[in-house]
Amino acid sequence: MNNSRREFVRTTASGVLSAGLLGSKGYAAQRGTARDRSVPRAQASLRILILGGTGFTGPFQIEYALARGHQVTIFNRGRTQPTVNADLLERVERLVGDRDNDIEALRGGQWDAVIDNSSSVPRWTRQTAELLKDTAHTYLFTSSLSVHSDNSKIGINEDDPVIELEDPTVEEVTGATYGGLKALCEEETRRIFPDGAIIVRPGLIVGPGDRSDRWTYWPVRIARGGEVMAPGTPDDPTQHIDARDLAEFDIHLIEQRKVGTYSAVGPLSQLSMAELLYGIRAIVSNEISFTWVDADFLAEHEVSAWSEMTSWVPPRGEMAGFSSFDNSRAVAAGLKFRPLALTAKDTLDWWWSLPEERGAQPRAGLDPEKERRVLEAFHEAHG
């Protein structure tokens, strides 16, 4: 896309926003990031330690915590650089160490609350929770909706069973062990912080700054225009959570000391794939059409739901409920969702701001040539 085209898309989208066409009060309260709007200060300033902090959600947790008037410390190895909000690192205390074998920098520190983003290994969570239990009153562990053992149910909630690993001593994090390991980390958190454990289980985290390029594929693909291959049926459900909404929810739970377990996924009411794709379409202006290709045809042509047709899981069999989690407990506890259009527009703006080489090498989504080939085969098969 050339520059004037980009400018047009941006101007169109911001025109829609400033005209207030996307909603009234509820929408305005969720607009932008913490520094784009006036965020009221919390009643009490807390000392918050973030284990992690420079990946995807961390920089938004830092931004919102600072805006609320809290003091922030982060702990990491110093390898990962934030893709957004890098300037805010100047306003936080930075401790260096490794969850695996060197957490000495945390010894003797004084914090009210801990956010543990960086662990998927129970030993890591056990070590930091034990070390910090006499200083902090709250330990928020960032888990995942992947903890559930049965994904066939529609409306899985926080009380549904979690995976039990055959070998709970395993430490290698793979697709097969990730959910079970997160469940064990949750257990350690609850055991060591019996009165102060907050477990947040996000769904697919999306928005500006996402290094995985999964959900990002859709705004980028739709902005390119032309014939877009859409997966499954228009009614198939999809869920996600904007990293900024997740970050604000985390800080809110800590401030309110709302201990418990929460499925942090949105949006508020069920979203279909058609609503997702047509919703994203609303932020661009181009020649575009969607061709819905059924799950069997995609499987036959080796199109992956996870890595290519991202944000879509065929709603059948063992995974029938994987895009229909019940988020009502999190919503009752204060989880709010910015509109899809804002997530999509901010994601696209961020993507367009990346160096050309990075933009040319997406880490997920369907390769344009493969999309063309499969669409051609689909039209041939269907006349």
Ligand SMILES: NC(=O)c1ccc[n+]([C@@H]2O[C@H](COP(=O)([O-])OP(=O)(O)OC[C@H]3O[C@@H](n4cnc5c(N)ncnc54)[C@H](OP(=O)(O)O)[C@@H]3O)[C@@H](O)[C@H]2O)c1
């Ligand atoms: N992305 C999703 O869709 C999704 C969905 C569900 C759940 N989750 C969970 O969400 C959590 C948050 O991820 P995020 O990227 O948003 O977190 P983050 O806090 O923004 O980034 C991860 C941080 O961990 C640090 N880290 C990694 N290995 C470390 C080690 N051995 N010792 C010390 N620090 C280490 C990294 O810095 P250094 O590399 O510099 O150490 C980085 O700061 C993760 O636990 C993930 O499992 C993610």
